[in-house]
Amino acid sequence: MEYNRIFNFSAGPSMLPVEVLESARDNTLNYEGCGMSVMEMSHRSKVYDNIIQEAEKGLRKVMDIPDNYKVIFMQGGATLQFACVPMNLMNKNHKADYIVTGSFSGKAAKEAEKYGKVNIAWTGKSINFSRIPRQEELKLDPEADYVHICFNNTIYGSCWDYIPDTGNVPLVADLSSCILSRPIDVSKFALIYAGAQKNVAPAGLTIVIVREDLLGNVSPITPTMCDYTINAEAGSMHNTPPCWCIYICKLVMDWILKTGGLKEREQVNLRKAEILYDCLDKSDFYTTAIEKGSRSIMNVRFNTPSEELDAKFVKESVAAGMTNLKAHRSTGGLRASIYNCMPVEGVEYLVAFMKKFEAENK
Numbered sequence: 001m002e003y004n005r006i007f008n009f010s011a012g013p014s015m016l017p018v019e020v021l022e023s024a025r026d027n028t029l030n031y032e033g034c035g036m037s038v039m040e041m042s043h044r045s046k047v048y049d050n051i052i053q054e055a056e057k058g059l060r061k062v063m064d065i066p067d068n069y070k071v072i073f074m075q076g077g078a079t080l081q082f083a084c085v086p087m088n089l090m091n092k093n094h095k096a097d098y099i100v101t102g103s104f105s106g107k108a109a110k111e112a113e114k115y116g117k118v119n120i121a122w123t124g125k126s127i128n129f130s131r132i133p134r135q136e137e138l139k140l141d142p143e144a145d146y147v148h149i150c151f152n153n154t155i156y157g158s159c160w161d162y163i164p165d166t167g168n169v170p171l172v173a174d175l176s177s178c179i180l181s182r183p184i185d186v187s188k189f190a191l192i193y194a195g196a197q198k199n200v201a202p203a204g205l206t207i208v209i210v211r212e213d214l215l216g217n218v219s220p221i222t223p224t225m226c227d228y229t230i231n232a233e234a235g236s237m238h239n240t241p242p243c244w245c246i247y248i249c250k251l252v253m254d255w256i257l258k259t260g261g262l263k264e265r266e267q268v269n270l271r272k273a274e275i276l277y278d279c280l281d282k283s284d285f286y287t288t289a290i291e292k293g294s295r296s297i298m299n300v301r302f303n304t305p306s307e308e309l310d311a312k313f314v315k316e317s318v319a320a321g322m323t324n325l326k327a328h329r330s331t332g333g334l335r336a337s338i339y340n341c342m343p344v345e346g347v348e349y350l351v352a353f354m355k356k357f358e359a360e361n362k
């Protein structure tokens, strides 16, 4: 690959488009003739104001975000949103439904318990989170202040294949590991949040997309920096925003728009996932724990027949020019995260390696 880059299957932070990195590099010492880099300029300057406006405009265009939604750039990662969501939204009946489909949704539910009553509307714990629930399995409370889901389960490698119907109860979704991977109907959600480091930008930026009617009902204990209303009204500039990350976000939006938008991302992502799952399904050496219909196209988790072979696989994959194929410590095994910037060739290269490894170790 160009610049001697390797195929990086990291679950996050993850690959960024080479074009974006080149553009950032070329502007590092003197951003568009203003005599300094984006890292050095005042966030209140005209130049920077233009960058943050363009980042939001780009994101709105890419995701087709309706006008009655605010876009907020925050910090603290998706993990801080586990607290921000209840502080901002659990204030009518002081209870919320959480659907637990993996690690992060479990963490979100646990954090929310600090702020009100959490009802676990479904959990996949007893089946090792091997699938997403069907609509009729959800025990939803019509009086809940909201329903929380994690749309793509980064660690387990599962993904919702439908948007659950929550009636009049607002639907809140953690989209950290699947945002921008394919078109999604934003209007079906009351609130979407996502840490940027998987598909949007470097770590340090969190994107929040919130329907306007949910604002203004925040719990009085809420730290100012967690208050969606204050941050939305300040245009994400209540204090110094993560300037550099927002700048890279703008460049990534430009790249997505230039390369065919989310429809094209979806085509490429489906193709990559198909190549990889096809290899897994046709093999009696590799297994994947996630049921068909619930499989993530971003994080593909799999195993060889033994932990020893998993470890050997990781070691040899590094020697072959790939990295970060070891799964999360909580699941063990292997995982290939194939976000937007992993090229089809990267997946083809991985599959060729897998076939060779299978033949040598069967």
Ligand SMILES: *Cc1c(COP(=O)(O)O)cnc(C)c1O
Binding pocket: 012, 076, 077, 078, 079, 080, 104, 150, 152, 153, 154, 174, 175, 176, 177, 195, 196, 198
């Ligand atoms: C990575 C991830 C998180 C945690 O994100 P941080 O930005 O590290 O807090 C939460 N939810 C999902 C779905 C993730 O993939």
